[in-house]
Amino acid sequence: xxxxxxxxxxxxRPSETLxxxxxxxxxxxxxxxxxxxxxxxxPGKGLEWIGCIYHSGKTFYNPSLKSRVTMSVDTSKNQFxxxxxxxxxxxxxxxxxxxxxxxYQLLPQAYWxxxxxxxxxx
Amino acid sequence: xxxxxxxxxxxxxxxQSVTISCTGTGNDIGxxxxxxxxxxxPGKAPKLIISAVNNRPSGVSxxxxxxxxxxxxxxxxSVLQPDDEADYYCSSYxxxxxxxxxxxxxxxxxx
Numbered sequence: 001x002x003x004x005x006x007x008x009x010x011x012x013r014p015s016e017t018l019x020x021x022x023x024x025x026x027x028x029x030x031x032x033x034x035x036x037x038x039x040x041x042x043p044g045k046g047l048e049w050i051g052c053i054y055h056s057g058k059t060f061y062n063p064s065l066k067s068r069v070t071m072s073v074d075t076s077k078n079q080f081x082x083x084x085x086x087x088x089x090x091x092x093x094x095x096x097x098x099x100x101x102x103x104y105q106l107l108p109q110a111y112w113x114x115x116x117x118x119x120x121x122x
Numbered sequence: 123x124x125x126x127x128x129x130x131x132x133x134x135x136x137x138q139s140v141t142i143s144c145t146g147t148g149n150d151i152g153x154x155x156x157x158x159x160x161x162x163x164p165g166k167a168p169k170l171i172i173s174a175v176n177n178r179p180s181g182v183s184x185x186x187x188x189x190x191x192x193x194x195x196x197x198x199x200s201v202l203q204p205d206d207e208a209d210y211y212c213s214s215y216x217x218x219x220x221x222x223x224x225x226x227x228x229x230x231x232x233x
């Protein structure tokens with residue numbers, strides 16, 4: 001059974017860079033052509049798709065975040081990552097790592113991590 | 123791009139059926155069939171319950187069904203059960219911007 005687990009700092013200072021990793025177990029990132037991505041959810045609010053990456057390195061980003069987001073994949077560690085720079089309080093959210101249901105598809109997301117709360121505060 | 127429009131809340135009684143709407147535009151719901159629905163219980167990660175408008179992933183109850191008409195998608199939950207009380211989110215592929223757009227979410231209360 002594929003499992004995803006987020007990790008990273010729970011507190012980031014304003015204007016700095018948020019950086020999270022997602023460790024994949026129960027399956028290989030390079031097996032098949034699935035997109036691996038991130039979705040966030042501000043406390044008490046709805047979901048927002050951040051973007052995704054294929055093991056080839058091809059990325060797709062939400063246009064509203066594109067200027068601040070970078071995703072990468074480390075196939076040797078079977079993990080992928082997201083970096084969001086110049087963060088503000090509006091970036092405070094639970095961040096989920098996800099995998100799409102089908103190959104060559106950006107959505108829907110069939111596998112989800114438990115999520116990690118990242119708070120932006122000084 | 124604005125989120126897809128869902129009712130903020132809905133209420134149903136056990137055994138009844140409810141239908142949640144999700145309204146978009148011709149750039150998303152109206153122009154593709156990558157329409158999905160997720161169920162989220164408090165403190166948990168969302169769970170995919172409907173994909174491709176009306177397909178249920180393995181293990182999802184057949185009490186959940188989806189449909190689409192024009193720019194609006196629908197999730198119907200029949201024979202409501204207490205455990206159906208959760209937040210429900212729709213999502214759609216966006217043709218012009220190539221990303222997954224979510225709805226604002228609907229809080230379903232089963233009284």
